[in-house]
Amino acid sequence: MSSPAHHVAYFPVEDLPTEEVDRQEELYGGLADAVRALVDLALDVDAPPVVLASAQASLEAVTASLRVAQTDGPLGVRHNGRGRTWSWGNAVIGPRNATAPPLVVERPDPSGPCTASVVLGPAHQDEPGVLHPGAAAKMLDHLMGVVAADGRRLTMTGRLTLTHHRPTPLGPVSLAGWISGEEGSKVFVHAELSDADGVSVEADVVFVIPRWAREASTDAG
């Protein structure tokens, strides 16, 4: 994600060199990846009770060893004022959040759509092999928020409309979203979620730029 100067108005700065941010992301991201593998196993392992109990005891021991170092520190968007932003805890894109796929939102062409590609496993299921429609909503909502913010302003989800054309199978999916219109404090965004057979879900969101953010943006020139 890019980090234009406008972000300064909204997101906390942490005075960390980019290399240090990268190092911490790898360290804590590795721990979260290990948890993510366990999320999948907890879903589909089939083992004798003694094996499961032993695994559970081992996990609880790790929890106990880490609990002493647990913080209540917030994990929202941060930036270091040197072009590096990070959002480690986010429920959709956070590399430290084992419930997040995690989605990586990109913008290959600066004037084109925001896109993301991800392989979705059983943690995101509804019926067997089928993506939970709510999980599709969650990812689309996030991608569209990135589109609306456009790397330069704060926007809040107003109204989201989602149309499911058919169930989406688990596996590789791609998302794409773009601004379809702007009107005063409103930003209209359209997005699609596709699998190998084409678009399965379409979404439209009306985002709102809060008054205080509009004023801050005007102040900043």
Next chain:
Amino acid sequence: MSSPAHHVAYFPVEDLPTEEVDRQEELYGGLADAVRALVDLALDVDAPPVVLASAQASLEAVTASLRVAQTDGPLGVRHNGRGRTWSWGNAVIGPRNATAPPLVVERPDPSGPCTASVVLGPAHQDEPGVLHPGAAAKMLDHLMGVVAADGRRLTMTGRLTLTHHRPTPLGPVSLAGWISGEEGSKVFVHAELSDADGVSVEADVVFVIPRWAREASTDAG
């Protein structure tokens, strides 16, 4: 969740005594709970690299020990034909799914709304302390699906409209949903998500009863 005879047409039967279902749910649910605790810790632990590396190695050892017993078995809705249904892997309600809150959808009054109460932690965050709007969409979508199915028919999410009145803080929230209308193969459902300050998100969904399910339902009398 109740399990009227109509479910027989749609969901696989497993010939398990209810006590055995309960026993397995406790066993595998316990493992998932242990993973859920680690999801939170991976988000907010602040420890020296050597501690994190040691924790990660321990988790990877557990993963290796369980991997040999991993199945690709589907984990959708099951019932035993004796009044017990279960949906262990579901992304919103599955007790074996560590990414699920998990939500417990209830219907205290058989003629009243479906409801759920849950305390949401940092795994469901957007900005610090704020519920990810997509996570709200995911939970509402699921609750509304339960409302639409009404314990007696198969329904698919058609169009979902969600209005965020304001950001929802993390912490305790409650959901309520009810059928607001029916028209041919369409079922209209309304739902709300509330925190201590009242309703923060409203949702409307048009569900569709697929033709084949309508025909099966008619056949079953």
